[in-house]
Amino acid sequence: MINVEGLTRTYGAFTAVDDVSFVCQPGRVTGFLGPNGAGKTTTMRVMVGLTPPSRGRVTIGGHLYRDIPNPGRHVGVLLDASAQHVGRTGREILTIGAETMGLPKSRVDEMLALVSLTGGEADRRLRNYSLGMKQRLGIAHALLGDPSVLILDEPANGLDPAGIRWMRGLLKGYAERGGTVLLSSHLLHEVEQIADEMILIGRGKIVAQGDKKSLLAGGAEKALVTALDNAQLSSALQAKGFAVSAAGEGLSVEAAPVDVGRVAAEHQIVLTDLRSGGAGLEDLFLQLTADTQREGHPEAATQQPAQAGGPA
Structure with missing residues (x-):
């Protein structure tokens, strides 16, 4: 279980996350939604000890991440699929992870098979991976230690439709076996299909949370x-x-x-x-985060096009 309590993170006068609280339960997929810059990634970084909170705290299974012994065996994390040494092969990256966690090398081949990376692809260097292959490798690394909690930031980014369907089945199965999943994504349709609970965040504050039915229940039926x-x-x-x-x-x-x-x-x-004909998740999302959207912002309509030869 993930428990976020009064989490705030400031950078000088700027507040990236503002008094955020929520719980992610075992056996459920929680979708974490918000526009770019809403505070999703900052919240996740605090969860895994990469960014210290200004106030509040996050516990995983009742413990701060830094206090969990051999955390990769308990918490699987994917925040940036490219955050690995580009000169290493996919197999080397997983092998180093397995050795760090005290896992047998056979676990590496199991994970490569799970995410459908072939032997030839596993032996390529990361710099030669497509974004979709990096995502598959990142998911394999997150699952390497057979953790009970998964924290994934935009895991579907770069996956083709078949890959997205594969990932959806993988995460649903993981939750059905009792795992806790926190999934950040801008692919609202995908989150709508997979998430049991949804948290909408804008400008660092939670603007709505609950399951799909309860979130959409407020609108008139049509x-x-x-x-x-x-x-x-x-x-x-x-x-x-x-x-x-x-x-x-x-x-x-x-x-x-x-x-x-x-x-x-x-x-x-x-x-x-x-x-x-009622409003869907996308309509609700845009309505609740309207003041954070670039497109359709009132100021955008008043801007004049750059003059020829001038700055664009």
Whole structure:
């Protein structure tokens, strides 16, 4: 279990993390979401002793990271997949890790197979790795000591669609076996599929946390529906007191999909499409972190283009 209590980290007058508290439970994947510069990586660095907190503390299994003997056997960490000696091969990097943790060399081959790095790829030097290969190697290093806790910063960065699906299955299986996973990512769709709990952070403060259902429960229910006779369906829905508006080839209804389906069944109207039209995780994320976004910021609209020959 990871327990973050009143964590604050300042750099002079700048506060990178501001009184952050949350818990990551065993058997669950916790998604840690926020725009660039929101404080995610700083929080993770404090967790593993790379950055000292200004106030508050983080414990893993009830201990500060620095007090955990042979920490790689208890906590797997991936903060930067490129943070290894570029002149070493992937196999050498894992071998050094195994020797440091007191693990048998056979563990290296097990991890290479787990992350699907071939023998030829394992014997390449890190400078010749693609970003996706570095991520696979980083995940292998994090799992090397068979830890009970994983702390991963953007582990899907650089992976292709097949690699992302592989990683999703790997982390789900790890949590199902009782492991604790803290996963930072900007790939909201992926986090939405894998995370049991989600923490949204902006400007160093937590703006929302909970499971997907509870986070999205605050918005009004809405349905998107298409029928063989949209006009008949619209009239039937409005007669029941539901607000209806046109939406593409169908209708947008301020009602739960089950209520729309019930009205259609009562009037024997054939539906060709019916789904939730409520806000998703991306909408919630952008709404809660609106003042931290570069795109769409009011000041951006007032900026004039650089003159020819001037600074760009």
